[in-house]
Amino acid sequence: MLRKVIVLSGFALLSVSCVSKKKLTQAENKLEMRDAEIAKLQEENEICEDKQTSMEDDLMMYQAQIEKLQDENENTLRLSEDGSLESQSTRNKVNRILSQVDDSRLAEAKNFQDSLNIAFEENIKASLRNKLGENAEYADDLKVKVHQPMVEISIGESILFKSGSAFVNPKAYQLLEHISKILQSESSMMIRVEGHTDNQPVTTNTYIKDNWELSLKRSASVVRIFEDKFNVEGNRIIASGRSHYAPISDNSSAEGRQQNRRTEIKLAPDLKTFMEILGR
Template identity: 35%
Template sequence: MKNIFYKMLVLCIVNTLIFTSCVSSKKFKELQSKRDITEVENNKLKDENRQLSTMVSELSQKNSAMQLQIEALKADTNSLGKNYRIASKNYNNLNSSYEDLLSKYNDLSSGNQAETKKILTELQKAQQDLMRRENALSKLEKEYADKKLTLDKMSQQLTQAQSELTEKEKAYNDLRKEVAAKDSIMNSLKNSVSNALTGFENNGLTVTRKNGQVYVSMDEKLLFASGSFAINPKGQEALIKLAKVLENNKDIKILVEGHTDNVPYNGAGNVNDNWDLSVKRATSIVRVLSINSKINPQQITAAGRGEFMPISSNETSEGRAKNRRSEIILQPNLEKLYDLVK
């Protein structure tokens, strides 16, 4: 039957994060709640897919077992039919002998008493044997009818099981094709982004695939001055090139996240703290992407993470530099996958 490859495919989609509106630092908890709900839905998708695979396997095993039972019943039924035909033939022969003896008895009833008694005894014996054969034949007829009824019921069950198995296999294959299509789209998207940002990669910018998503990560120095949320010219150049690629991909979600280190913000101006700074940086990136492309605003979300999602230790200057970053996360649209497993 089908192998466990289904699980590996589903792992590509179960950790997606979908956000639907620009947020400020005061709405971070609302965004985090939405992300948790999305994660629960993705886990539910994983569980349902695993259940689907298990059901397909169980139905296949049930199908095989029922096939064996049906073959055994067919063999048993054929044997009963053969015995039935033999018994019917014997019954007919015995009945013919009985009729012959009865005729002889009637012919000789006025003749020799000894011969008459002998014929009568033979006639009674034949009659008893005939009754036994009739009883055996009736029993065989009942057994044959019972076996045939059981065989018919099992045939119906097998037909139903085969129909269910076909339906589950179709759902599984549809899901696998959709996952493969999403994976192909994200691979193509990563290649397009990498090609567009040639010259920026490994110079403060990386493009990677993780959990079925494409991550464009940019160091603080590529986009912003320390403590600022104004994007510098080099950063704008990179973002505009990225925007031109993203505007051609209508079926993806774009999540822009701002991140900081844990050093308290001590700058002036209208920034309150690191969290506020991360939100403003994410919003600045969203504006550059939107102004310089035809990206649908409904596809894009800005979120500030502050210091709360570090990728390195804040104990060293190198680690803090890695944590001061902006990430543009490109996510596939999973609505069709959700519909397939309902």
């Protein structure tokens, strides 16, 4: 009888132990799921904060440009209400630029303002590509977008960096020096340098943790070149990184990923002064 009691007690203890272990495992699983959810929410929050910062910085640049445009004279590039250029001298310059632009590009224009933007894009791009030097083979990785008053210069990874590296290739110094002359032309102009990556994890380097860090370090490297080597005031430059969250192409192909690995320089210059500098 005593033996039966002992055996039954043993089974009872074993049963309780199994139930407790099962509950512990369930609790641990729930905790892991909660931690994963918290991490995801934190990442989404960081993305939202980064987007908000980017929008605020762009707004500052627009406001500065608007204030500047209000004080410019009649020879500054402006459009009247009917879309015509107010300055005859400026009109003549723009017509000369338009005559050199490929017809297929001009066909993209829906109105005169679009034609004007395309003309500036092509002229700026041609001027900058002349400064590529040994990087001339990567000319297609240098792109320009004009949405007045904003100018966006996109420089591909192949021009500025080696794969997975945040150190600027010295071969790109001539191009950056040319851009720095534009940045120095207007002391009130704010400049934003944005680093972008593809969606592939960083695996070739131990000093860079992930794409967030890679994009930030790359933009900071370009900013340091502008400030330390070409004397652009650091208080006018914003360095930021967008990781892989602002792609311009599909990351599913090697070609798309290559286009996404880029550094963008965003500024709001006086385009008339801008064109004069580029022509030097």
